Amino acid sequence: MQRRQGRVNAGLLLLLYQISQVGLQNIPSVTLGVLALNIFLFLNPVRPLPEVCISVNEGFYRRNWQRLLLSPVHHADDWHLYYNMISMLWKGIMLEKKLKSIWFAYIIAVFSVLIGVVYMVLEFMLVKILDDPSYEMNCAVGFSGVLFALKVLNNHYNPGRVSSVLGLQIPSKYACWVELVAIHLISPGTSFAGHLAGILVGLMYTMGPLKKIMKACAGGISSFTDPARPRDYYSVYFLFCIHFTEYYGYPGYQYRTPRSYYDYTGGLTEEEQLERAVLNSLNERDFGGATYTNERRPYGFWFPPEQHSEEERRRQRLRRFERQ
Numbered sequence: 001m002q003r004r005q006g007r008v009n010a011g012l013l014l015l016l017y018q019i020s021q022v023g024l025q026n027i028p029s030v031t032l033g034v035l036a037l038n039i040f041l042f043l044n045p046v047r048p049l050p051e052v053c054i055s056v057n058e059g060f061y062r063r064n065w066q067r068l069l070l071s072p073v074h075h076a077d078d079w080h081l082y083y084n085m086i087s088m089l090w091k092g093i094m095l096e097k098k099l100k101s102i103w104f105a106y107i108i109a110v111f112s113v114l115i116g117v118v119y120m121v122l123e124f125m126l127v128k129i130l131d132d133p134s135y136e137m138n139c140a141v142g143f144s145g146v147l148f149a150l151k152v153l154n155n156h157y158n159p160g161r162v163s164s165v166l167g168l169q170i171p172s173k174y175a176c177w178v179e180l181v182a183i184h185l186i187s188p189g190t191s192f193a194g195h196l197a198g199i200l201v202g203l204m205y206t207m208g209p210l211k212k213i214m215k216a217c218a219g220g221i222s223s224f225t226d227p228a229r230p231r232d233y234y235s236v237y238f239l240f241c242i243h244f245t246e247y248y249g250y251p252g253y254q255y256r257t258p259r260s261y262y263d264y265t266g267g268l269t270e271e272e273q274l275e276r277a278v279l280n281s282l283n284e285r286d287f288g289g290a291t292y293t294n295e296r297r298p299y300g301f302w303f304p305p306e307q308h309s310e311e312e313r314r315r316q317r318l319r320r321f322e323r324q
Contacts, residue, residue, distance in 0.1 A: 012042065013077030013323060022089065031092025033117045037086055041073050042081050049074060053139035056123045063112050068116040070140050075300065084143040084175075091150045098157055106152075110214060111201055115145040118197040126193070140191040145198035151176045152202025176202075179200045 015037075024032065046052060052070040059067050084150040096104040119140060119207050126135040149215040155161070155172040163175035176199050184192045 009078040011080075011082035012039070015039070015078075015082045017094075018297040019085060026093070028087070028092060028096035028101060028104075030101045030108065031089065031096050034092065034106075034108060036079060038073050038075065038085055038311045042075055042078070045074055046070055049076065049141055050139070053141040054119060055139040056120050056127070058139065059120050060124070063296055067246065068113045071116060072112040072143050072146055075142050077169065080142055084147060087147045088143065088150075090156055091147065093294070095150060095154055095157070106218070107205075108215065111198075111205075111208075113147050114210075115149060115194070115197045115201050118200055119145065119194050121189075122193040122197055134229075138193070140194040142194075144190070145194045148176055148180070148195050148198030149202035149205070151179075152199055152206060156202075156206040198304075273292075 019027070019035065027035070046071070052067060052074045053073040054067045058064045075084065092104075099107065123135045123138055127133060155175065159173065161172040162169050163172050163173055164170070165178045166182055168178070180192070180195050180199060183190055183195065201210070205214075
C-alpha cells in the first residue's frame with residue numbers, strides 16, 4: 001500500500017475493508033465508479049491540494065474553472081476520504097437503485113459543479129456582509145458538499161424516517177441541518193459554507209426548479225427525463241409487431257393495403273362485440289365447428305349463418321354422431 005506523508009493510510013485500508021464487506025457485486029455501478037475515482041485520485045492526485053481546492057479568489061477572480069471539477073474528488077487526508085466515501089457508499093446504494101444509474105450519474109456530475117458555484121456565491125456574500133476579504137481566500141476540497149445534497153434527496157425520497165445525530169433522534173427532514181451545525185462545532189476546520197451549499201443545491205432539486213432544468217438540458221432522452229417511470233418494452237415490441245405484420249406481409253415483406261377497422265369489429269360497439277363473441281362461441285359449439293371447416297374464417301367478429309329448423313339441426317347432430 002502506498003504511503004502518504006510518511007505513514008500508512010489507515011483510513012484508506014479501513015475503507016477498502018468496508019467495501020469488501022459490502023461486496024463489489026452489491027454496489028451499483030455509478031456508486032462504485034465514484035468510490036474508485038476518489039480512491040484513485042487520493043493515491044494519484046492530479047495536482048497538490050492548494051492547486052485543486054475551490055475559492056472565490058481562485059475560481060472567480062483568477063478564472064480557474066477546472067477547480068470546480070477537481071475540488072470534489074480530492075481529499076485532505078485518508079480519514080477525510082474514509083468518512084466521505086463511507087457516506088457515499090450507503091447513500092449511493094439507496095439512491096442509485098431509486099433513481100437508476102444514468103440519472104444518478106447525471107445528478108452527481110451536475111451537483112459536483114453546481115455546489116462549487118453556490119459555495120463561491122456564499123463566500124462572496126460573507127465578504128460583502130461582514131466586510132472581511134479573508135472569506136475570498138477560504139479554499140474548500142472534498143466530496144462532503146455533494147453528500148449533503150444527496151442526503152437531502154435521500155430524505156425526500158424516503159420521508160417519515162428518524163435519524164440519530166450525536167445520540168439524538170431527529171426527523172430525517174431536519175437531520176441535514178442538525179448535522180451541518182454539529183459537524184462545524186465538532187470540527188471547526190470543516191467548510192460550513194461548502195456543506196451549506198450542498199444542502200441548498202439538494203433543496204433546489206427537490207423543491208426548486210433544478211430538476212426541471214436538468215430534464216430540459218437532457219435533451220428529451222426518455223431514460224433521463226423520467227427516471228422513475230417504468231417502461232414496458234414488451235408492450236412496445238408487441239405493438240410494433242402488430243403494426244409490422246399488419247402492413248407488411250410474408251414472405252418478401254410485400255406492402256399491403258391497411259384493413260379497415262370496420263372489418264374487425266363489424267361496426268359493433270365494445271358491448272356488442274362481447275355479446276357477439278359469446279353467441280359465436282355457443283353457435284360454434286352447437287354446429288360442431290363445421291360451419292367454417294373448409295374455408296378460412298374472416299378476421300374480426302363474424303356473424304353465424306341463417307338459423308336452421310329444428311329438424312335440420314337434428315340431422316346435423318346425427319351426421320356428427322355418425323362421423324364420430
